Amino acid sequence: MTTETMPHTPHPHTVAHQFDDATQQREASELGMWIFLCTEIMFFGGLFLAYAIYRHQGYAGFAAASHKLDVLMGTFNTAILLTSSLFMVFAAHAAEHGDRKHFVRSLSLTIGLGTLFLLIKAYEYYLKYEHGLMPLGGLPFHWEGEHRTQAHQFFNLYYLMTVVHALHMVIGLAILGIYLAQATHDKPVSELASRVHITGLYWHFVDVVWVFLFPLLYLI
Amino acid sequence: MTVLRPELEPAVPPPESSALALPRRHYLNAGYSVRSWLLTLDHKRIGLLYLLSITFFFVIGGLAASIVRLDLMTPQGDLVQTETYNKLFTAHGVIMVFFFLVPSIPAVLGNFLVPLMIGARDLAFPRLNLLSWYVYMLGGAFTLYALAAGGVDTGWTFYAPYSSTYSNTYVMATAIGIFITGFSSILTGLNFIVTIHKMRAPGLVWYRLPLFIWSMYATSIIMVLGTPVLAIAIFLVGMERMLGVGIFDPRLGGDPILFQHLFWFYSHPAVYIMILPSMGVVSEIVPCFCRKRIFGYGFIAFSSVAIAAFSFLVWGHHLFVSGQSVYAGLVFSLLSYSVAIPSAIKVFNWTATLHKGSISFDTPMLYAMGFIGLFTMGGLTGLYVAALAVDVQLHDTYFVVAHFHYIMVGGAVMGYLGGIHFWWPKMTGRLYPEGWARLSAILIFFGFNLTFFPQYILGYLGMPRRYHIYPAEFQVLNVMSSAGASILAVGYFFPLTYLVWSLFYGRVAPSNPWRATGLEWQATSPPAVENFAETPVVTQEAYDYPAFDAMDAMAAKGLPG
Numbered sequence: 001m002t003t004e005t006m007p008h009t010p011h012p013h014t015v016a017h018q019f020d021d022a023t024q025q026r027e028a029s030e031l032g033m034w035i036f037l038c039t040e041i042m043f044f045g046g047l048f049l050a051y052a053i054y055r056h057q058g059y060a061g062f063a064a065a066s067h068k069l070d071v072l073m074g075t076f077n078t079a080i081l082l083t084s085s086l087f088m089v090f091a092a093h094a095a096e097h098g099d100r101k102h103f104v105r106s107l108s109l110t111i112g113l114g115t116l117f118l119l120i121k122a123y124e125y126y127l128k129y130e131h132g133l134m135p136l137g138g139l140p141f142h143w144e145g146e147h148r149t150q151a152h153q154f155f156n157l158y159y160l161m162t163v164v165h166a167l168h169m170v171i172g173l174a175i176l177g178i179y180l181a182q183a184t185h186d187k188p189v190s191e192l193a194s195r196v197h198i199t200g201l202y203w204h205f206v207d208v209v210w211v212f213l214f215p216l217l218y219l220i
Numbered sequence: 221m222t223v224l225r226p227e228l229e230p231a232v233p234p235p236e237s238s239a240l241a242l243p244r245r246h247y248l249n250a251g252y253s254v255r256s257w258l259l260t261l262d263h264k265r266i267g268l269l270y271l272l273s274i275t276f277f278f279v280i281g282g283l284a285a286s287i288v289r290l291d292l293m294t295p296q297g298d299l300v301q302t303e304t305y306n307k308l309f310t311a312h313g314v315i316m317v318f319f320f321l322v323p324s325i326p327a328v329l330g331n332f333l334v335p336l337m338i339g340a341r342d343l344a345f346p347r348l349n350l351l352s353w354y355v356y357m358l359g360g361a362f363t364l365y366a367l368a369a370g371g372v373d374t375g376w377t378f379y380a381p382y383s384s385t386y387s388n389t390y391v392m393a394t395a396i397g398i399f400i401t402g403f404s405s406i407l408t409g410l411n412f413i414v415t416i417h418k419m420r421a422p423g424l425v426w427y428r429l430p431l432f433i434w435s436m437y438a439t440s441i442i443m444v445l446g447t448p449v450l451a452i453a454i455f456l457v458g459m460e461r462m463l464g465v466g467i468f469d470p471r472l473g474g475d476p477i478l479f480q481h482l483f484w485f486y487s488h489p490a491v492y493i494m495i496l497p498s499m500g501v502v503s504e505i506v507p508c509f510c511r512k513r514i515f516g517y518g519f520i521a522f523s524s525v526a527i528a529a530f531s532f533l534v535w536g537h538h539l540f541v542s543g544q545s546v547y548a549g550l551v552f553s554l555l556s557y558s559v560a561i562p563s564a565i566k567v568f569n570w571t572a573t574l575h576k577g578s579i580s581f582d583t584p585m586l587y588a589m590g591f592i593g594l595f596t597m598g599g600l601t602g603l604y605v606a607a608l609a610v611d612v613q614l615h616d617t618y619f620v621v622a623h624f625h626y627i628m629v630g631g632a633v634m635g636y637l638g639g640i641h642f643w644w645p646k647m648t649g650r651l652y653p654e655g656w657a658r659l660s661a662i663l664i665f666f667g668f669n670l671t672f673f674p675q676y677i678l679g680y681l682g683m684p685r686r687y688h689i690y691p692a693e694f695q696v697l698n699v700m701s702s703a704g705a706s707i708l709a710v711g712y713f714f715p716l717t718y719l720v721w722s723l724f725y726g727r728v729a730p731s732n733p734w735r736a737t738g739l740e741w742q743a744t745s746p747p748a749v750e751n752f753a754e755t756p757v758v759t760q761e762a763y764d765y766p767a768f769d770a771m772d773a774m775a776a777k778g779l780p781g
Contacts, residue, residue, distance in 0.1 A: 018335075018342035018419070020755075028344040028418045035410045039448045046452030046482055050467055053478060137463040149466070149473040156465035160456075 014191055026194045033198040037205050040168075044209055047161050051216060054153050061150020066217065068133060069158070070124060074218040077120050078210065084113035085207045092200045098190035100183060107180050107196075110203070114173050121166055125159075134159065158217055165213060168206045175199050240728045242649045243744040250749050261346035262749060267332035268647070269353050274320050274328060275716070277360065280367075281315035282712065284308045289671075289705040292698045297688045305688040306373035307389065313376030318398050319360055321632055322490060325497030326408055326443070327356070329639045330436050332647060334412055336740035336747060337430050339421025339756045344414040352407035359401030366393035375686060377487070380468035380479035384460040392461060395454045402447045402454075405493070409443030412436050421739070423758035427521075430738055430762050431514065434521040435500025438528035442489045442496075445532070450486035453479060480542055484535035492531040494628055495595070496524055498635020499566055502588045505642055506570050507763045508736045509585035510577025514763045516569040523562035530559045540611045549608050556606035563599050567592060582734075583657035587638030590665045594630025598623055601676065616686075619679025622672045630668055637664070637715065644719065645729030649746040652715075652722040660714035667711050670704025737768055 019025040055062045091106035128134050132142030135152050136159060143151050179196055183189050247264045250256070257265060288308050291299040300308065331349065335342050343349050366372055372394045374383040383391050416437050420429070456467045457479070466472025468479045507514040514520065536544060536552030544552075570592055579585070601623040605611050614620060644652050674697040679685075683694050690698070732741040739758070743751055760767075 016346075017750075018340065018344065018346060024418060028414050031417060032345060032410055032414045035413055035444055039406055039410070039444050042445055043448035043452050046449050046456070049482075050456070050478060053475070054473065057475075058473065136465070153466045153473045156463075156467075160459060160465060 029194060029198050030201075033201050037201065040205060040209075044161075044164070047157070047164065048212070048216075051157050051161065054150070054157065055216075058147060058150030058153065061147025062154045064145065064147060065151035065154035065158075066220070068128075068131075069218050070127070071218050073120055073124055074214055077117050078214050080113050080117050080120070081207050081210050084110045084117070085204050087113065088200045088203045092193070092197050095189045095193040095196040098188065098193075100189045103189045103192075103196075104180065104183055107176060107183070111173055111176050111180065114169055114176075118166060118169060118173075121162065128155075161213055161217070165206065165209055168209070172199070172203050172206055176203070240730060242728055242746070243748070245748060246649065246744060246746040247749045248649070248746050259350070261342070261350055263331050263335050263343050263346065263349060264647070264747065266349050266353055267328050267330075270323060270327040270331060270356070273353070273357060273360065274323055277315050277319040280364075281312050281320055282709065284312035284315065286705065286709060288312060289702040291688070292690075293695075293702050295690050295692045295695050295698075302688045303373065304371075306375075306686075307371030309686060310372050310375050311367055314363060314372070314394060314398070316628075317376055317490070317494075318401055319356075319363065321494040321628055322405055323356060323408070324494070324632065324636045325501065325639060326405075326412070326436060326439055326493075327352070329432075329501065329636075329643060330408070330412060330439075330497065333432065333643065333740055334415055334436055335419070336646075336743055336751055337433055337738060338416065338419060338424055339739050339752060339758065340415065340419040341750050341752075343411045344419055345411050348407050349411055352404040352411070355407065356401055356404035359397045359399070359404065362393050362397030362400060364397075366390035366397065369393065377483060378454070378457060378479075379483075380457060380460070380476045381470065381474075384457045384468045384479070392458060395458050399451055399454045399458075402451045405443045406447045409440035409447075412440040413444065416440075421756050421758055424739075427518070428758055428761055429521075430500075431503035431517070431520050431524075432497075432500035435496045435503070435524045438524040439493050439496045439500075441525075441528045442493050442531055446486040446489040446493070449482055450490075453482035453486070456482075477539070477542055477544070480539055481535065484538045485532070488535040488538065489528075489531040491624070491627065492527050494632040495635075496527060498591060498595075498632045498639075499524065501635045501639035501642070502570060502591050503566075504736075504738070505584045505588040505638055506573050507765055508642075508734050509580050509582060509588070510573055511765045511769055512573055512577040512763075513761075513765060514569070515572035515575075516565070517761075517763070519565050520569050523565045526562040527559060530555065530562065534559060534606075537606050537611070540608055541615045546608075553606055553608050557603065560599060560603060563595075567596055567599075581658075583652075583654060583661050584638045584642035584734075586658060586661040586665075587634050587641065590661065591631055591634040591638065594626050594634060594665075594668065598626025598630055601626065613682075614679060616684055617679035618675040618683050618685055621685045622675035622679060625672045625675070630672070634664070634668075637661070640715075640719075642734070643740075644722070645733045646740060646743075646745050646747070648723055648726075649729055650722045650726030651729045651733060652726055653718050656714060656718045660711050660718075663707060663714070664711035667704050667707030667709075671701050671708055672704070674698070674700040674704075735768065735772060737763055737765060 015022050015025050019028065087106045087109040091103055091110055094100075094103035094106055125134065129139070132140045133155055135141035135155055141148075141152055141155075176199060179192055179199070182192060247262055250262075257269065260266060260269075287300065288305070291297050291305060291308075293299075297305060331343070334340075367390075369390050372387070372389045372391055374387050374389070374391060378391070378395065383395075416429075416433060456465070459465045460467055460469060460474070464472065466474040468474045468476050470476065503514060503520055534552060534556040536548055537556045540549050540552075570588075581589075601619070605614050605620055605623060641652060641657055644650070678694055678697045678701075681694070681697075683690055729745045731743065731745045733745075734741075739752075739756055740747075742756060
């Protein structure tokens with residue numbers, strides 16, 4: 001019995017030492033991101049479960065409280081976020097083809113739209129606060145009518161779920177901001193392609209979470 | 221398992237005087253600076269960082285347990301105040317579960333061995349791996365701060381609304397510590413899954429993987445899918461304490477049972493995070509010390525995956541007496557019974573491997589045998605508490621305490637120690653003193669049984685867990701248990717001492733002291749930074765001991781291999 005071995009092939013500098021080649025590296029990063037997104041599903045799952053249970057138990061209060069949310073702003077924000085995802089796809093595509101101009105433009109739009117979403121969200125929070133509908137940490141809760149406890153619960157869940165979602169967006173924006181800075185500082189965009197691709201997966205995921213949050217909180 | 225190279229080494233380990241020397245260049249002498257350790261991306265060094273840290277936490281958790289056992293010597297609880305007692309058993313539980321058992325084998329042996337066993341140069345994401353250690357230490361710091369500042373008294377289970385509303389102890393600091401540490405186990409699990417999928421050496425197909433890898437894979441699945449649910453449960457407890465959101469507090473419309481569901485959705489599978497890696501270790505040790513193929517490789521491999529899958533479907537058996545629907549109770553009881561099937565498959569297969577094997581009782585094997593026996597006891601008593609009617613009697617009694625200590629200490633810790641001894645020569649390049657090691661393995665086995673067997677009886681007789689003061693009729697059994705704990709403590713103290721001793725004075729280990737199959741034994745002891753000089757190509761099944769021994773025998777006769 002003899003020993004067979006594979007010679008080490010020399011590494012291009014973009015491939016980390018533990019990988020054999022760029023394909024293995026790309027596949028590993030992509031799988032890693034998918035697994036991370038699974039953990040995110042489980043994390044948000046706990047919040048959705050709490051929402052589902054208490055909505056089932058206190059339907060009337062949840063429905064009444066839900067009507068206090070601004071459907072127009074919610075719809076507008078949904079459109080903004082979905083559009084930002086579209087430009088994320090364009091950015092990933094441009095990075096793959098080493099097209100710096102389109103990459104920078106698409107990524108800027110993604111970041112701009114994401115930021116706009118957060119600003120509108122913040123304005124919504126502010127309006128709710130003005131109307132005494134932010135019962136967090138002892139802030140006043142002005143609720144006339146029945147089902148006060150359930151409405152209180154609805155708003156608490158609303159803030160928890162949307163703030164956790166917004167936090168994920170902030171993290172995503174920060175990462176995309178780094179790529180943008182790198183691309184404008186003469187880093188070849190094709191070197192960013194793999195990272196932009198997996199960050200895109202994350203961005204779309206955060207988008208999808210909102211697609212579930214929006215109808216649950218604003219519409220039904 | 222793979223390419224066998226008996227011609228490189230004599231078949232019989234040479235006598236003491238022979239000039240075995242450590243390899244000139246290996247991962248331990250690649251750098252001596254503090255920086256070369258704290259910023260290392262080498263999975264082997266990170267494994268050692270984890271080894272030191274979890275040992276530290278094991279000692280802290282063990283001290284808390286010692287005081288608890290000392291206090292329970294008398295029915296009145298003469299040693300500490302009741303408040304202190306509550307904080308002590310909480311500290312013991314929190315530290316042992318989250319800072320010792322969960323990371324133990326995966327973060328130490330898994331980090332060290334996964335790349336070596338699959339012929340890779342490192343894990344897929346070395347930076348994430350280092351990050352996981354820092355995250356773990358940060359979480360540990362929060363928890364230690366809580367402990368030093370005054371402790372926490374909720375029990376390791378943090379049941380709401382006591383934890384979320386009433387307890388006036390350092391719940392937040394502890395909760396933040398556990399929340400943060402959770403991410404270290406998510407990162408470890410993610411890293412292992414990707415590494416096992418994408419980094420295997422050429423020819424190393426799934427059915428040739430060592431069973432330790434299969435068990436690490438199953439463990440990682442639970443870590444990745446379960447831990448986030450614990451994170452959200454703790455997050456909600458924190459939000460309720462700080463902002464008064466009504467999730468668990470009935471006054472605000474919440475439901476404390478929801479906490480129990482969320483908590484056990486992680487914490488029951490977490491039991492399998494603790495035991496599956498030990499099962500993997502035992503699956504490596506048993507065939508090596510029987511010189512046989514493992515019996516039923518495929519069954520053992522898939523039973524690991526089956527345990528991971530079932531583990532997510534049984535959490536409701538912790539809620540039998542919490543007012544859960546009786547129909548839910550029936551289903552959870554049935555599902556809990558079904559976990560016994562893959563567990564029993566493993567035990568039967570290990571036993572069948574022993575059958576007609578040429579068994580040698582070296583220290584790792586002693587631990588493995590101890591594991592099989594104690595795990596079987598822990599598993600069978602698990603069936604008692606999984607039965608609806610019986611659980612009403614046994615719930616929250618010492619029977620449960622004994623049951624899960626048989627799994628977590630008798631199972632997980634025995635497996636961990638067995639693994640540490642088995643791979644010690646690989647990790648350090650030194651052999652530990654066999655006589656002392658056997659003595660301590662035996663001490664631990666008897667000390668363990670004396671500690672926890674009386675607790676089965678205590679629970680059966682009705683002594684509730686977590687009680688500080690108990691009726692005098694239970695004293696004899698409690699004293700027995702405390703006496704056992706002191707033997708156990710001595711048993712644990714030995715390895716702590718002689719393993720450190722062996723680092724300096726132990727005999728230099730050959731690269732394959734146990735004549736074991738497996739890629740990790742083809743690397744030098746200790747391995748080089750890049751693990752293998754050349755990427756190995758695997759052409760054989762794992763655990764082909766008969767063929768391996770035949771090669772050794774030929775080499776001993778001086779015949780060409």
